[in-house]
Amino acid sequence: MKILYIIPARGGSKGIPGKNLKTLGGIPLILYSIRLARKFAEDQDICLSTDHPGIIELAKENGLDVPFTRPEELARDTADMYDVIMHAVRHYKEKGIIYDCILLLQPTSPFRTEEDIRKAISLNNDIIDMVVSVRKAQWNPEALFCENKNGFLERFVPGITQRRQDIKQYFTFNGAVYLMNTESLRKQHYRDFNKNVKFEMNNYRSIDLDINSDWDFAEYLLEKKIVIIV
Numbered sequence: 001m002k003i004l005y006i007i008p009a010r011g012g013s014k015g016i017p018g019k020n021l022k023t024l025g026g027i028p029l030i031l032y033s034i035r036l037a038r039k040f041a042e043d044q045d046i047c048l049s050t051d052h053p054g055i056i057e058l059a060k061e062n063g064l065d066v067p068f069t070r071p072e073e074l075a076r077d078t079a080d081m082y083d084v085i086m087h088a089v090r091h092y093k094e095k096g097i098i099y100d101c102i103l104l105l106q107p108t109s110p111f112r113t114e115e116d117i118r119k120a121i122s123l124n125n126d127i128i129d130m131v132v133s134v135r136k137a138q139w140n141p142e143a144l145f146c147e148n149k150n151g152f153l154e155r156f157v158p159g160i161t162q163r164r165q166d167i168k169q170y171f172t173f174n175g176a177v178y179l180m181n182t183e184s185l186r187k188q189h190y191r192d193f194n195k196n197v198k199f200e201m202n203n204y205r206s207i208d209l210d211i212n213s214d215w216d217f218a219e220y221l222l223e224k225k226i227v228i229i230v
Contacts, residue, residue, distance in 0.1 A: 001124065003179075004045055004092065004099040005037040008084050009107050010075040011052030015211045020107050021054055024215070025222040025229065030055055032110035032229070034064055037103075039114055040121075045099075047088045051075035067091060082189045089182060102180045109176035110218065111205040111227050119199045120179040129184040129193035134171040135206040142168070171198060174206035 009020045009030050016022065020030045030048075037046045048059050051070040059066050068091055074084050085102055092099065101124065103117070112133065120131045144156035177199075180190055204227050207218055221227040 001100045001121075002045075002098070003041065003101045003103050003121075004047055004088070004182075005041050005103045005105060006047045006049060006085060006088050007033045007037060007105050007107060008081065009033075009048060009050045009052070009055050010070065010079075011050065011055065012075065012077065014077065016209060016215055019209060019215070020050075020052070021058060022215075024110060024209075024218055027229075028058060029110060029209070030058060030107050031062065033105045033107045034059065034062065036112065036114065036117065037105055040117055047092075049074075049084055049088055080189075082185075082191075085180075085185065085190075089185065099182050102178075102182055102185065104178040104180065106175055108209040109174065109207070110209070111207055111221070111229070112176040112201065113205065116177055116199070116201060116205075120177050123197050123199060124179055126181075127195065128197050129181050129195040130190060131177075131179040131197050131199065133174050133177040133201050133206075134198045135174045135201055135203055137170040137172045140168070140170040171200070174201055175208045176201060176206060 007030070013019045021028050034046070034048070043064055046064065048055070048064060048066050049070050050056060050066065051072065056066045056069070070084070071087070073079065074087055085104065089099070089102065103120070116133060120133070123131045141157045145153040146156050148154045178190065184193060204221055207214060207221070209215055209218060222229070
C-alpha cells in the first residue's frame, strides 16, 4: 500500500494567528506533524501543502522539500480541504506517481501518536473508503433540546424515554487522522463516504487547536505531563 502523507498548513489563521509556526511546548506546531510523518514515510512521500514562505523555510531548515506552493484560491478561509487534497493528488499524478491512499495529518492535532497511525494503517483494506480517528461525543442527539416557536424547550429527537446509562454511544471525528482510499476520493468528497471504519482516541490526545483557549489547554497538558510527546 503506497501512502501519501499530506500535511495541510496554510499561512492564514483567524482563531490562532500564525499557529502553524507558533511554538507549542517549545516546538513549532508544524514540526509535530512533519516528525510524525517521517516515522512512517520517506520525505518524497510527505507533502507539505502550504502557501506561506515562513512555513516553507522552516520545512527546508529541517530538511524537508516542499513540492509546490499552494495556490492562493486554496489558501483562503473558504477553501475546502477536499480541494486541497485533490490538488496534491493531481500534482503527483502528473509526475507519474500514483498513491493508493492519502493519510491526512492536520497540524492542529499535535497529540496523535505513532500508535494512532499504526492503528489506522492496520484497519485499512481495499473495500473501505476511510479509516478515521474519533473521540466519544460530548453530546448525543437523544439528549439535545431546541426551542420551539412558543419559546419552550423540546427534544431535538422526540419520543426519547431512555435512561442516561441506556443511551447509545455516539462518536465524532476528532480531526487527527484520516486515511482515505484515493480511488474513493476521485469519486466523491470524503464527507460523503459510506464505508468508514473508526478508531478511538481519548479526549486529551484528541485536542484540536482552533482558538486560543485550545492552545492554553494544550500547553497545560504538556506542562503537567498529562500528554507526553516522544
